[in-house]
Amino acid sequence: ETGVTQTPRHLVMGMTNKKSLKCEQHLGHNAMYWYKQSAKKPLELMFVYSLEERVENNSVPSRFSPECPNSSHLFLHLHTLQPEDSALYLCASSQLAGSGGETQYFGPGTRLLVL
Amino acid sequence: AQSVTQLGSHVSVSEGALVLLRCNYSSSVPPYLFWYVQYPNQGLQLLLKYTTGATLVKGINGFEAEFKKSETSFHLTKPSAHMSDAAEYFCAVGTGTASKLTFGTGTRLQVTL
Numbered sequence: 001e002t003g004v005t006q007t008p009r010h011l012v013m014g015m016t017n018k019k020s021l022k023c024e025q026h027l028g029h030n031a032m033y034w035y036k037q038s039a040k041k042p043l044e045l046m047f048v049y050s051l052e053e054r055v056e057n058n059s060v061p062s063r064f065s066p067e068c069p070n071s072s073h074l075f076l077h078l079h080t081l082q083p084e085d086s087a088l089y090l091c092a093s094s095q096l097a098g099s100g101g102e103t104q105y106f107g108p109g110t111r112l113l114v115l
Numbered sequence: 116a117q118s119v120t121q122l123g124s125h126v127s128v129s130e131g132a133l134v135l136l137r138c139n140y141s142s143s144v145p146p147y148l149f150w151y152v153q154y155p156n157q158g159l160q161l162l163l164k165y166t167t168g169a170t171l172v173k174g175i176n177g178f179e180a181e182f183k184k185s186e187t188s189f190h191l192t193k194p195s196a197h198m199s200d201a202a203e204y205f206c207a208v209g210t211g212t213a214s215k216l217t218f219g220t221g222t223r224l225q226v227t228l
Contacts, residue, residue: 004158042119043159043205043218056215090158101147101166101209104216106158 002026004107006091012113013081021076021110023091031096032074033104034066037088049074050096081114088112117142117208121219129227134178134193136222138206141187147209148189149216150180154202162204165189176200201226 004025013019025032034046048056049068063085065077074091088111092104122137140146147166151159163174170182176199180191189206203223207216 006158040124040220042220043216045215048215092159101164103149103161103164106151106160108156108158 004091004093004105006089006107006110008110009108010111010113012115013078014115015081015083017081018077018079020078021089021091021112023074023076023107025072025074025091025093025105025107027093027095027105029093029095029105030071031094031102032068032071033092033094034074034076035090035092037090037109043090047076078112081112083114086112086114117146117210117217119206119208119217119219121204121206121222123222124220125223125225127225127227128196130198131195134191134196134200134224136191136204136206136224138180138189138191138219139187140189140206140208142208142210144210148180148182149207149209150174150178150189150191151205151207151218152202153205153221159205162191196224196226198226198228200224 007022031050036044046060047066052068067075088109090109091107094102094104118141120139149164150162153159162178163172165172165182173179178193203221205221206219209216
């Protein structure tokens with residue numbers, strides 16, 4: 001596998017379910033990101049991990065819980081979601097070198113539908 | 116604070132015609148600028164980016180963009196559209212060293228015969 005992979009690609013869950021999204025990057029990068037992509041809205045940055053430490057949390061509801069056990073893996077744990085949380089969830093990674101302007105590489109996304 | 120405006124949520128061109136997708140940004144510090152493309156059921160793929168140096172940036176698939184500081188613009192162009200260019204295109208601005216990007220709302224490009 002190369003690049004950034006995400007599983008599952010599609011997920012349907014009820015509002016009382018608990019599920020997790022998984023992201024794995026095979027690029028040797030030191031930073032990982034979760035984005036939410038909703039129709040007709042800009043991509044929303046949810047979480048940023050740099051060197052496995054969370055460095056950004058853009059006022060995301062607590063029903064979304066990220067986990068970064070190592071530099072290659074990133075999870076998004078979901079519980080008691082709402083229908084408006086239905087969206088495409090994208091994972092990305094980059095190699096932060098301190099100079100800025102680093103490219104983010106994206107996975108194919110998980111299409112989530114909350115019923 | 117930084118922001119991105121993409122004029123036109125949908126653009127339609129004929130195959131072989133010029134492609135012009137507009138992007139204007141707002142940033143309080145010198146920006147890093149990116150164009151990404153998203154094909155159906157896929158993630159975002161980098162087309163090109165501007166960090167420093169030459170203001171005309173060439174990317175993949177024949178696309179290029181020019182950074183114009185005076186106009187706060189970073190428009191994406193391609194001289195001749197191909198059917199395979201049909202996709203959604205996102206402009207993004209980043210500042211600082213943490214690679215935090217702010218994206219525009221995207222422009223869907225349709226290419227007709």
